[in-house]
Amino acid sequence: xxxxxxxxxxxxxxxxxxxxxxxxxxxxxxxxxxxxxxVINIIGGVIGGIINSKIKKxxxxxxxxxxxxxxxEQELKRRKIEWQNQFIDWDNRLVKCYQIIENxxxxxxxxxxxxxxxxRLEKEMMNAEMREQYIKRFDERLSYHQEWxxxxxxxxxYGNYAIKCVLDALKCLKASYRQDNKFNSAIDGLKKFIHSLxxxxxxxxxxxxxxxNFPLDDSKEMExxxxxxxxxxxxxxxxxxxxxxxxxxxxxxxxxxLTPEFIEISCKLMWYYAKKKPFNVTKFDSARNIYGIYxxxxxxxxKNKNGELIGFVKVEEILARIYAKNQMGGIETVRQEMDYxxxxxxxxxxxxxEAECYIFASGLAWMELYELEREIxxxxxxxxxxxxxDLQERLSFLENGGTSNVKIYEIEPTGEFLYDxxxxxxxxxxxxxFFRKLSMKNMQLKYSLAIQKWKKTIPLSKGQKxxxxxxxxxxxxxxxxxxxxxxxxxxxxxxxxxVNEENENAILFQFNSKKNRCVSILFSSEKYGRNLNLMxxxxxxxxxxxxxxxxxxxxxxxxxxxYVDSFKESILQEIxxxxxxxxxxxxxxxxxxxxxxxxxx
Numbered sequence: 218x219x220x221x222x223x224x225x226x227x228x229x230x231x232x233x234x235x236x237x238x239x240x241x242x243x244x245x246x247x248x249x250x251x252x253x254x255x256v257i258n259i260i261g262g263v264i265g266g267i268i269n270s271k272i273k274k275x276x277x278x279x280x281x282x283x284x285x286x287x288x289x290e291q292e293l294k295r296r297k298i299e300w301q302n303q304f305i306d307w308d309n310r311l312v313k314c315y316q317i318i319e320n321x322x323x324x325x326x327x328x329x330x331x332x333x334x335x336x337r338l339e340k341e342m343m344n345a346e347m348r349e350q351y352i353k354r355f356d357e358r359l360s361y362h363q364e365w366x367x368x369x370x371x372x373x374x375y376g377n378y379a380i381k382c383v384l385d386a387l388k389c390l391k392a393s394y395r396q397d398n399k400f401n402s403a404i405d406g407l408k409k410f411i412h413s414l415x416x417x418x419x420x421x422x423x424x425x426x427x428x429x430n431f432p433l434d435d436s437k438e439m440e441x442x443x444x445x446x447x448x449x450x451x452x453x454x455x456x457x458x459x460x461x462x463x464x465x466x467x468x469x470x471x472x473x474x475l476t477p478e479f480i481e482i483s484c485k486l487m488w489y490y491a492k493k494k495p496f497n498v499t500k501f502d503s504a505r506n507i508y509g510i511y512x513x514x515x516x517x518x519x520k521n522k523n524g525e526l527i528g529f530v531k532v533e534e535i536l537a538r539i540y541a542k543n544q545m546g547g548i549e550t551v552r553q554e555m556d557y558x559x560x561x562x563x564x565x566x567x568x569x570x571e572a573e574c575y576i577f578a579s580g581l582a583w584m585e586l587y588e589l590e591r592e593i594x595x596x597x598x599x600x601x602x603x604x605x606x607d608l609q610e611r612l613s614f615l616e617n618g619g620t621s622n623v624k625i626y627e628i629e630p631t632g633e634f635l636y637d638x639x640x641x642x643x644x645x646x647x648x649x650x651f652f653r654k655l656s657m658k659n660m661q662l663k664y665s666l667a668i669q670k671w672k673k674t675i676p677l678s679k680g681q682k683x684x685x686x687x688x689x690x691x692x693x694x695x696x697x698x699x700x701x702x703x704x705x706x707x708x709x710x711x712x713x714x715x716v717n718e719e720n721e722n723a724i725l726f727q728f729n730s731k732k733n734r735c736v737s738i739l740f741s742s743e744k745y746g747r748n749l750n751l752m753x754x755x756x757x758x759x760x761x762x763x764x765x766x767x768x769x770x771x772x773x774x775x776x777x778x779x780y781v782d783s784f785k786e787s788i789l790q791e792i793x794x795x796x797x798x799x800x801x802x803x804x805x806x807x808x809x810x811x812x813x814x815x816x817x818x
Contacts, residue, residue, distance in 0.1 A: 300347055308354055311338050315362045318389055322369065323382040328392040335359075359393065366390045370468070371461045376528065377414050377514045380475070384411060387468065403468040406475060413477035414512055417576055418533045419484040425659050426607065427582030433485075433492050442489040453483050453507050475511070483508040484533060491541040501541055505534055529564045532573040536580040543584050551586060562593065566600045575608065582611075585624065591615035614653050623650045626713050628663055634708040634725055635664040636739070636756055638715060645773060652769040662759040662768065664713055665737060668775045669755040671785065674748050675796070683744045684795070685722050691791045692724055692740075702730045703784070710739055726784070727758065733780050735760055735771040740788055749796070753788060755781050 314334045321331060342351035370386050373379040384407045391400035413419065422430045432438050442449075456479055462470030487508045490501040513528035535558065542550045558577075565573050574597055581590035594612040597604060604612065623643070628635060643651070643666075655662060677683070689707060696703045708725045712718035720741040728736040737758040743750045757772040775781060 304347060304350060304354075307338060307342065307351065308358075311335065311355065311358050314338065315358060318362070319365065319369075322385040322389065323378065324385070325381075326385045326388060328385075328388045331389070332392045363390065363393050366393070367463075371463075374460055375510060375513070377512055377531075380407070380411060380414065380511055383407065383471075387471075399467045403471045406472045409477055410475045410480070410511075413480045417572060419480050419508075419512075419531075420488055421533065421536070421580075423576060423579050423583070426579045426611065427654075428660070429580065429583040431488075433488055439489070439492070442485070442493075446486065446489055449482060449486055450504065450507070453479065453486065457507070457510060480508075480512065487534065487537050488540075491537040492544070494544070496541055496545050501537075505530075505537060509534055529561055532576045532580070535561060536577065539581070539586070540584060543586060548586055548588060551589065555589075558593075559596070562596060563600065566597070566602055571597070571602055574602070575605075578608070578611075587615060614650075623647050623654065624714075625651065625654055625660065625662075626664065627660070628713060630663060632709075634710045634723070634739070635713050636667055636710065636754070637664060638667045638670065638712045638718065638754075640666040640757075641668065641670055648769055648773050652765045652772075656765045661761070665756040665758040666772060667712075667754050668757055668772070669781075671751075671753045673751045675751060675792075677744070677747045677749055677796075679747065681747075681796075683742065683749055685742070688742065688792065688795050689724055691795050692726075692788070695787060695791050696726070702733070703728055708739075710741065726788075728780070733778065735763070735768065736775055736778065736781060738781070738784060738788070742792070751792065753785055755785075 318331045366386050370383050387404050456474035460470045460474045487504040490504045512531045539551050578590050578593045692705050705726045708723050709721045710723035723741040726738040735757050737756045739754040741752045759768050
């Protein structure tokens with residue numbers, strides 16, 4: 218409106234000015250002036266209206282532009298907030314993916330599937346706004362994750378489970394570096410190392426229950442360790458110190474030091490110090506700590522006197538402890554370990570690891586700690602372990618006298634005639650135990666058992682000689698009267714349970730008839746000054762064709778055999794003939810006669 222008024226005013230002014238210029242008369246001016254002013258004012262009004270319209274349009278356009286700018290600014294602001302939220306969501310998902318990976322270490326990771334979401338998030342960012350921010354954050358997160366894994370690896374090198382976690386971490390590290398195959402050496406080496414950790418035993422082995430293959434029983438093996446033990450211990454400790462070497466970026470320390478040989482040799486060193494006499498507890502503890510640094514499986518919440526968590530070790534470590542204690546002081550010294558043993562037993566049972574419990578019981582049988590073996594088997598039953606049939610039978614055997622200290626010797630034939638004199642005092646129960654132990658160990662008896670032993674000293678005349686060949690010839694003539702039921706031969710006889718009982722000029726009589734199966738008699742005589750010392754041992758000598766039940770019956774029947782007593786009489790008669798003394802070997806005082814009678818009874 219203002220523009221129109223201004224237009225009319227301007228038009229009137231212009232019209233008046235024109236009239237003055239044109240010199241129009243006043244009368245004419247009045248008429249024309251009025252008309253002209255009207256026209257001019259109309260034109261001015263039109264012009265003013267046009268101007269007003271232009272002004273309004275311009276203002277409207279300016280306002281619209283202002284609104285558009287504001288709208289765009291608001292939209293940009295909204296989009297930035299949206300982009301930022303998208304970025305935060307993306308970043309949170311990325312962090313969560315890494316957390317899942319890090320939390321999965323130790324559970325046997327499938328690294329490719331774990332990292333697939335991360336690589337998808339990487340592709341997702343390539344088409345996003347704020348791409349540089351995404352790339353920067355992705356690189357930061359990946360770098361931080363890789364450093365976390367590296368620190369995890371170097372900080373988790375103690376115990377069986379930790380080593381498995383390190384393997385998972387290495388596999389993840391390889392995947393995070395886009396499947397860099399240079400990590401394969403460490404990964405493959407660690408897999409082999411873990412396989413050796415998973416083996417039930419690393420140095421000793423059990424072919425059958427209670428039957429242990431113990432290489433250090435070989436004197437050459439012990440001699441080797443006597444020379445090289447300190448060198449081996451130093452080498453193993455150096456390996457432990459260098460295991461975190463990562464100078465190549467691909468864990469050369471793991472490749473070089475965590476090998477199956479480390480486990481085998483450290484276990485051998487532990488057993489060496491367990492067996493070596495005199496026992497050195499410091500050396501033994503050092504060796505078993507080396508073996509246990511990677512093999513210890515679980516930890517209790519309790520601590521030892523040094524403030525260290527008590528770990529649940531492999532069965533071989535605890536057997537080595539018991540072996541050492543048994544050598545030092547027998548079963549009562551071994552019992553010092555039983556509190557820990559019971560904790561160990563319960564832990565393994567709770568983890569369904571019965572196999573190590575069975576090996577432990579087998580190791581006790583090998584060490585002939587039968588009372589403890591029985592306790593362990595009873596505890597397994599108490600803790601609801603389903604014993605295999607052979608262990609059920611073993612427990613029944615132990616509960617019914619099988620803990621008697623009846624020793625079975627594991628020997629290899631040497632060409633000598635070997636026998637055990639400790640069996641002389643056995644009763645029926647000991648024979649029962651002995652042959653059941655043979656069956657349990659699935660062993661074949663390779664030596665004879667002494668059933669009775671008779672000794673006599675015969676006085677000789679001054680200068681009287683004793684011809685061993687003549688005695689043997691006399692016996693050869695004697696057995697002809699037995700129609701092939703008895704044979705005799707010269708042998709070197711040795712008692713395997715005694716150090717000095719060995720005779721190079723013994724004569725062995727063996728009975729061949731069915732009524733005297735497994736019967737043999739060992740005769741020896743030795744001149745000592747003016748005395749002739751005689752010894753006759755009645756023996757049970759096993760036949761390969763008979764099973765353990767049949768052998769047991771034969772052994773127990775020998776004590777009451779009239780044929781054995783009769784044959785002893787024949788031997789003494791022949792000795793009497795050889796000596797040709799005026800005084801018979803039967804001429805003795807009354808007390809000697811009673812004693813001899815008791816022996817034969």
